[in-house]
Amino acid sequence: MPDVTRTQVAVVGGGPAGLLLSHLLQRSGIDSVVVDIRTRREIEEAHRAGILEHDSVRTLVDSGASERVMHEGAQHDGIELAFGGGRHRIDFAGLVGASTRLYPQTEVFVDLADVRERDGGDVRFGVTDVSVHDVETDTPAVRFTDAQGVAQEVRAGVLVGADGSRSACRRAVPEAHRTQYFREYPYAWFGILCEAPPSAEELIYNHSERGFALISQRTESLQRMYFQCDPDTDPEDWSDDRIWEELQTRLQSNGCTLREGPITSRSVLPFRSFVQEPMRHGAMVLAGDAAHTVPPTGAKGLNLAIADVTVLADVLARAVPAGDLGLLDEYTERALARVWKAQYFSYWMTTLLHRPPEASPFDVRRQQGELAALVSSEAGSTFLAEAYCGWPGGR
Numbered sequence: 001m002p003d004v005t006r007t008q009v010a011v012v013g014g015g016p017a018g019l020l021l022s023h024l025l026q027r028s029g030i031d032s033v034v035v036d037i038r039t040r041r042e043i044e045e046a047h048r049a050g051i052l053e054h055d056s057v058r059t060l061v062d063s064g065a066s067e068r069v070m071h072e073g074a075q076h077d078g079i080e081l082a083f084g085g086g087r088h089r090i091d092f093a094g095l096v097g098a099s100t101r102l103y104p105q106t107e108v109f110v111d112l113a114d115v116r117e118r119d120g121g122d123v124r125f126g127v128t129d130v131s132v133h134d135v136e137t138d139t140p141a142v143r144f145t146d147a148q149g150v151a152q153e154v155r156a157g158v159l160v161g162a163d164g165s166r167s168a169c170r171r172a173v174p175e176a177h178r179t180q181y182f183r184e185y186p187y188a189w190f191g192i193l194c195e196a197p198p199s200a201e202e203l204i205y206n207h208s209e210r211g212f213a214l215i216s217q218r219t220e221s222l223q224r225m226y227f228q229c230d231p232d233t234d235p236e237d238w239s240d241d242r243i244w245e246e247l248q249t250r251l252q253s254n255g256c257t258l259r260e261g262p263i264t265s266r267s268v269l270p271f272r273s274f275v276q277e278p279m280r281h282g283a284m285v286l287a288g289d290a291a292h293t294v295p296p297t298g299a300k301g302l303n304l305a306i307a308d309v310t311v312l313a314d315v316l317a318r319a320v321p322a323g324d325l326g327l328l329d330e331y332t333e334r335a336l337a338r339v340w341k342a343q344y345f346s347y348w349m350t351t352l353l354h355r356p357p358e359a360s361p362f363d364v365r366r367q368q369g370e371l372a373a374l375v376s377s378e379a380g381s382t383f384l385a386e387a388y389c390g391w392p393g394g395r
Contacts, residue, residue: 013162024313053390073103196261
């Protein structure tokens, strides 16, 4: 028989979404247990980019989850759109009085893991054989084998699936009780980390006849860059010289020259859009990538996860003490309203900037025309700035 732990909220997934939810719940006096099949070190070593919206930064800071984001996160007051032979800046601060912060998702996780350890949170990394049970009852359960090989069961009043895009919790919802929306894109990103100084102060979103490229940063000596490729591309087929030639060619068409250096990692990132509705089934709710994924062009993935758990923590702070699971419907309604706005924005940014595989000269020039209309219109630029920085008030 497994060892049984009883708590108010059980969370499957110990990434930023699960840990932030656990942290926010503790501030409201609600106990939780978090489990994850990965070790803490494995999560820390999974390098992922991170552009944080204004409200995401405020949530981390105001909740006491992170001070480093203000000291080590680079504030960006705009982005550049490069197309048609030139560069055009979208001034976030001037248009909407907001900004974003470049702060990798890995660092968000480290901050949250440290805070949960400091506060005595029950977080169990490195577990195996995770399964969820009884989600249609008032005592759902998570069963697993802990890192010491001991069978465990956690019983709770509410179960939260924050276990990523391959979510076991999502699959636990019967087909008759879910609707899934899915789109796969005909292109991917070839991403690199390189040892080099920054090539620009802010992100460059580059449109070219050869395809899209994104120039981002990590630190003063380590940079993140991407270029559009076929989803079947094998990154090992590309030498460093070939990668730099491709990036330089795409950027130089718009007057940009990159600062080069040794490439330390390379990978191919396929694009998908996905939403499962509703985000609640019985006593279980889904959050973050377990419920939805977006292409990375609009920088919405981590921000949607933070927005989800911020809303969920507010709802659980009322539902758990009252024993009223009906309030969980409020969470799924509020969260999905933002999710679909983010899906639209991410789709729009992606199709605006990426060259379709069978694009005609007309298609490419039409994209340039749309970009020109966008940057020459204060209303158009304001829409992009507001959506990129995050809709005001958590809407």
